[in-house]
Amino acid sequence: MQHIVVIGNGMVGHKFCDLFSRHPRRGEFRLSVFGEEGRPAYDRVHLSAYFTDRDADKLTLAPRAWYAEHGMELRTGERVTAIDTGQRRLQTARGESYPYDYLVLATGSAPFVPPVPGCDREGVFVYRTIEDLDAILDYAERIRHRTGARCAVMGGGLLGLEAAKATLDMGLATDVIEFAPRLMPRQLDDEGGATLRGSLEKLGLSVHLSRSTTAIGGNGCISHLEFADGSRLDADMLIISAGIRPRDELARAAGIEVGPRGGILADAHMRTSAADVFVIGEAALYREMIYGLVAPGYEMARVALGTIMADADCGCMPDAIDLSTKLKLIGTDVASFGDCFPETGTARSITFHDEAAGVYKRINISPDGKRLLGGILVGDAADYNMLHQIYRNGMALPPQPEDLILGARGGGGDAGAGVLDLPDAAVICSCENITKGRLCGALDAGEADSVKGLVACTGAGTGCGGCKPILSDLVDNYMKARGKVVRNTICEHFDYTRQELRDLVVLKGIGSYDAALDELGRGGGCEVCKPVLAGIFATVTAETANPQAVIQDTNDRFLANIQRNGTYSVVPRVPGGEITPEKLIAIGAVAKKYRLYTKITGGQRIDLFGARLDQLPPIWEELIAAGFESGHAYGKSLRTVKSCVGSTWCRYGMDDSVSFAIEIEERYKGLRSPHKLKGGVSGCIRECAEARGKDFGLIAVEEGYNLYVCGNGGARPRHAELLAGPVDRQTAVRYLDRFLMFYLRTAGPLVRTAKWLEGLEGGIAYLRSVVVDDALGLADELEREMQGLVEGYRCEWREAVETPELRARFRPFVNTEETEELEFVPLREQQMPKPW
């Protein structure tokens, strides 16, 4: 049995093992892997995710046990120190010696640290391994509390910008220093770089271009950087991300041929100058280039394995490696493909630039206008997958190529539809090398009928995941082409989407759940469709949760939030977070009387926990008497409009944000929606109300307010995007009316604004065209509908306590006057439910 030894357990080394484990003739070989790092291979592409949760397991590509299960020997933490290509043996740092028949060098690369004096100071880091990230996180934690703590990142490429985002998120003021005159110099042109810079600076990153660092100053630990132009920059820590150098030292010492500037020379089969020694990944120098992307590395692994196994169809590396990339940097899409900077005279470029929106697109087409050569997308890369496929497959361009980046004007163009026109040989998933033909084959054979199914049966999308959107287009269009419509229908009782159901309810004037089930549905209904229809009625006629209490989600049915032990919490509305001492005392008196646990919420109000079902009506009688209304904390509805104190007190305030927040909260209170809605109003760009973390946020600037939409906190935090601004208050409210009503009409159930926007074809630019430019001619209608809902508002708690038959539902037992017996235990002078 022949023995394959792989040196290096990174992403590409692991890919080799993965392909080996699935190879039909794996039984004829034995495979051993040596890894220098202590842990099995992990996903370096998504390394920055580690900053959020420090969960290394999530990044692991395959657990240690996987290697054993597949009969492979994994030796981590064991560095190979020498190779004897004549004897076909290698030696490790432990002094042991192993034979091989085939050797695969997957030694990867190391971060390049420029030879600058002071780069060994404390507080200077590189960005490559989980251990590097741990060191960065620990150090950042130490310096975070210093006033004005700053982090500098050397290198404005992809990795540097990811590191910069992470330190910005840690609360450090962050400077990015780039040697070149623009950001991401290898992927972007000047205008693209400038557009990206603008977007990053808006988020608070400082960018310094054309800076050559000459010294890292400090006494023991870093305190500042010095540049060739004589300037300096204070820095409490520095992350160096100035490129990579191939790890070729082992090969070099073994006499294997390397390039003049490093990298192990490889032919088109990834063979080195030594017999039966291969090189793959970032250590390989192929056609005078080092490839720092994962897709070419995976292709190398495939070619090397095929050559070793003498596969009939193994093929070799292509002459030109596709360096196209698409990524999301700090919330900004950036993509480049093919030839981004063609020489003058060899191509015609078409560009689109929207400075206000931070969008720049450029495509380069052949002088005869027939082929797409390459391009750059910044700020909006929705077209990337399609453009990339047109480029890769040399497909014919439309008569007006500008349509590719401007969108077809005046005709039902469908951006995703072109996916079916791709040739079968088109590679859709380049990480796994899966073609459109293979994917359609799986769909034809009925092996899959969804993206999830395709991923499961073909492995497409399991690498970088960048092809997921095109997979989704492929499934949708494949199904459409076969007359199958893909729709997210509500449940087994209603074969409609929420939007369709809402349209039908309006069109047919349906006013009750039973009528909807009779006319539009089948069967008896369920816990899914009942609240969806309750929400629809609320957005059509401003119906409260009272008339059809039994179809409401449980919290709405009892107008309170059910908590762990079956008790409820009560949240009165405190618009804008402004509250008088009298009202505070009133809340305190109620809490004291009913022994409720009180806590301040994140939305600037007060939550009273531990009320029994039967106590809810009397509690609310007292709160209503003190001037409170329902806070709708229990509903998929407007929660709060958070505000900072604004110009009435704050010396920085540009406007009275509290008054405006109260106006908006009063306007939309009680509004029910597909998911909860939160708003914020900040009086200046310091953004103390965290308005950009809300579904809608207003930030006062010199000339009025900037209106941001579709942000949220929670499990998948997302900053709201600029919809319009600066605008005056009145205009802001009109835009909000339109935006909210459009969302209320079209979003799926339990889809929050951020996710809704993700699914909206055309994204924020399309939303802006609807809300601001009134491209659909719907503005008046949306405003009118919203006005109807605003005028239809009633406090549903007042309704409930004042109407005896509505109050009956708060009685805990039908057959006795007894109340529930609940157990509480003391907690810091208050009480909490007895633990389970």
Added chain:
Amino acid sequence: MTAYHTILPEQVTTWVRAGRTTQFPVGAGATIKVGDRQIAVFYFHRTDRWYACQNLCPHKLENVLGRGLTGEQDGVPKVACPLHKRTFSLETGANLNGDCPPLAVYPVTIRDGEVFVGIDD
């Protein structure tokens, strides 16, 4: 949990009066107390059927099922727990979307506008 076990119609020894039919919500549930036990009673108006089960959700052992949303899945009447949306068949008590132990279910009968739940004590 030990206080609750499913009662088949033929096992009933006592019919407990739960209340008048009009005291129960239409298309949802309400709760009654039988000694120390809490029993949830549901009226499905579209099929004109009554069901009863223990009020205690076996998932987290809270007395809340009577406040859950009702529904039907492939013709089986069910209740969804308000705490974590576990759903249970009201015919067999089985957990339909997880691996919780089944609920105890009880026969219900209506006489002269009164609702009775069958137990065996």
